[in-house]
Amino acid sequence: MKNRLLSLDVLRGLTMILMTVVNNPGDWGHVYAPLLHAEWHGCTPTDLVFPTFLFIVGITTVLATPVKTLNKVALQKLITRGLRIFCLGLFLSFFSKIHFLDWEGIPLLSFRLVITLVVAYALFGNYNKTTQLYVAVAVFLIMMVLAFGGFKDFETVRIPGVLQRIAIVYLIITLIYLSTGLTVQLGIATVLLIVYWLLMTYIPVPGFGEANLEKGTNLAAWLDNRLLGGHLWVTSKTWDPEGILSTLPAIATGILGLWTGSILVSNRTIGQKFTFLFVMAVSGIAAGWLWGLSFPVNKALWTSSYVLYAAGWALLCFTLFYYIIDIRGWKRFTQPFVAFGVNPMIVFFLSGIIPRVWNVIKIQVTGTAGEMVGMKEYWYKYILSPRFSNPMNASLADALIYLLFWYVIVSILYRNRIIIKV
Template identity: 30%
Template structure:
């Protein structure tokens, strides 16, 4: 194993982003179909992991969104490093005020674009009326959490960033456990009785995703900032110059992942792991698994140099926002795949037709992404 990794772009970040996006864009349908066509235990288990939990608890599908946000956090120190180099400073806090103002405006612009695109995915352009429009969104939460994590990164040193991380997790825990909700009381972590749900009901405009709460609501976006900060910590660690070898970095990441998973699992008994409330235990538990997934791809791709196998994931990760929006309803890939492959698939045994139909959708999506990749057309925000 190599003891050094070049300072070029971390290919593993794009691959990990592509890995988690694959399941959203069409991968889940392949394994749901496989579980029905060949109900062997591994396929059935994988299919069961590609559904959200009803409330408390966790599946792999619950991890996809926070892993994506975590990856955005990892990218942050690398993107800001270019601005620091051009300004001739070593830390973000040393940036001149005029340079920081430019960065703030750029960050605000990116956040506003993501908020708008999130509304587009939710169907705002259908103009169904204010009351029927859902303003909270996955892309909106990514934009907001990334923005506030970026403010913390630009204005505080690493020690104070850690204080922010711990303060957010414990502050959120204390509010949800101790602040009473009208007609329910304090510490009621149910869909309609939690403090986070109460804030959504009172202050989130438009339609809530689940009537009494929204999984991308206002108050539960605060702990999502901690998820972005976790990624930022990892990015800062990886960017460190000549402090640890690649082997040592991998061991430290593995140890950190196991510690976070342990903290999340223990905290679960008092503050349940819950994706919809984005509980502090959820942040720790999924943060640990995020580091584990990243470590795997980092070892295989950036350290050992085995990259060719991951090219399809790289295609997805390089244009992840575009394929996410397209897959959420802006493009009918199923219609195109059926037009191209439907005739051939109809000759297969009936039980296997849904499997190959789902695979054909993935193929059409990858063809589009390959076309965009070769022409260097990327939706960058």
């Protein structure tokens, strides 16, 4: 942990903390507005969480690659890590759809957990590098066969997702970083943003007519439905916020992280780095807002204006942490954030599994004629919520308790210097 940039770990930790809170309210019907995504156009603090993580992926790629070498070994390592992250995200979609014979309740849950342990070892295990690649490919192919092979249980399993997008962006921007210079990288990002803007605002949508940015009828939604129909976000069914076309501008988000990392490892003085990054952060926010007047800031579409706006905020937060922690040396408050920041993948993966486990375990409600509810619902509805007069506070309290649960776990890992890598 000695050579890590502390301010970056703090920002990553803050991102994971916010991601854990916004993904796990006690009641989705009672959530404070800043902890919800914008309904469509617009941007809330929650909408800034995911692009900040992608932005950090770009910075980390530079800091973790002191020598730019694209050979067989580096390529194998890159593909293996990308596949492992992709498969972890994919398995989150598969978990609740796994069935065996006519098993239900605890027997079915036990079977799912055994499969989870096998998959977790396959994708987190630290064994022979070549074997890691073969295993990752095997896990990927098995899930693809289950999804597209006519198996009823998996015919609507979601293919895109947050970890899947992280994997794709990580793979592509690392290849770009290892094979090009900064000027070319920024050129690629610019082209991606402009091409995406042109596609979304000028290309007619088959079956819907003129180009538009509405739910379900825009070009990105059409492409998702055309290529992944039936395997999309369950809430929308006809489009996906981590879909195919919107991955293009997401790659630009990662490249802006590469650019930031390149500034950090440059020969500039610390003061020059801070000043330059601060100016670029404010400029990004302003440019995104201005572009948003004609191409609205929209997280679900990952619009080009959203890329600049969100990257600007991510860079501003990083720059402030960089000043406070790395320049001024104020580090006493950092431990909780760093504990989350050095183990992000295990937190994201298991925090997606645990609520699904709780929902399978049923508890009989006292005073009812055998009514059974999931343990998560029972805890919130019958134990926690009655202690609050405001349901919004109860919902937030549930998320914070879950966060505290994870803080205990990551603190133990951190104190024992255990970093679980993919």
